[in-house]
Amino acid sequence: MAVPQIKLNNGIEIPAIGLGTWQSKPEEVTNAVSYALKEAGYRHIDCAWAYGNEKDVGAGIRDSGVPRSEIFITSKVWGTWHSRVEEGLDQTLANLGTDYLDLYLIHWPVPLNPNGNHPVFPTLPDGVRDVDHAWKLSDTWKQLEAVLKKGKVKAIGVSNFSVAKLEEILPTAEIVPAVNQLELHVYNPQHDLIAYLKSKGIVPQAYSPLGSTNSPILTDEKVVEIAKKHSLNASDVLVGYLVAKGFVVLPKSVTPSRIASNITGPAVAAQKLTKEDIAELDGLAASGKQKRFASP
Secondary structure, eight states: OOOOEEEOTTSOEEESBOEEOTTOOHHHHHHHHHHHHHTSOOOEEEOOGGGSOHHHHHHHHHHHOOOGGGOEEEEEEOGGGTTOHHHHHHHHHHHHTOSOBSEEEESOSOOBOTTSSSSSSOBOTTSSBOBOTTSOHHHHHHHHHHHHHTTSBSOEEEESOOHHHHHHHGGGOSSOOSEEEEEOBTTBOOHHHHHHHHHHTOEEEEESTTOSTTOGGGGOHHHHHHHHHTTOOHHHHHHHHHHHTTOEEEOBOOOHHHHHHHHHHHHHHHHHOOHHHHHHHHTTGGGTTOOOSOOO
16 A cells, blocks of 8 residues: 655645654664565654664665655754754764755754753753743744755745744745644544634644554554444554544554564555544544643
């Protein structure tokens, strides 16, 4: 079953299912990326400078033997690099061993002190994050637009942005973000934000589509019932539900069997799920199950 392609607002196509690499250990992620590309048919890898494993992701890409031109690679600029976007991007490109990215995102709408006491998570003396309140997100976005114009990236977007944060950049943006990468799953569907993104032509991307390790959504009664009805696994239903809604989905695994099943099963599920199934899944959070799993 071929993975659907989604057209971004600049005309570029992105594979609807990609391999997430957050929390993948460096020694495991090289093999995971290589297997995903070489054996499982993935053509989309989602990375970030802050994950601390981009060099190992790059090694996996090279080991796969798949030409760079066939792979869609995303990375993200971290909070301590908001005032130095191109410098941060250059580090990522060097880490990955490529001269361009297909998509570059603002990782969080939270500029952090670039001269603080830690390169990733600077803190104040009382232990609170050292946020650079003077820096404007609109200025970060201008720098993303600049690296796009230079050809170092093919598309730009955001991650973890609310409507309020998007409205800090959109009034002065020359280029509308192509995507907003969010924690999206049946327990955190963010319906109002999704409607807003669609009104602006911004594609939603889902991270943590299965929740977290030992997540309750994999054993949710309604999810299991729908999976049984269509002879699918619960994970197929959870990822397929998001694909059917037109989202890009980023399931993460370092286990070969799961990496393979996370791309084949959901592509089938997206075709099998009915409008009624999707409506039932859409309603789970509102029935009292609303929950986030990623709260850094």
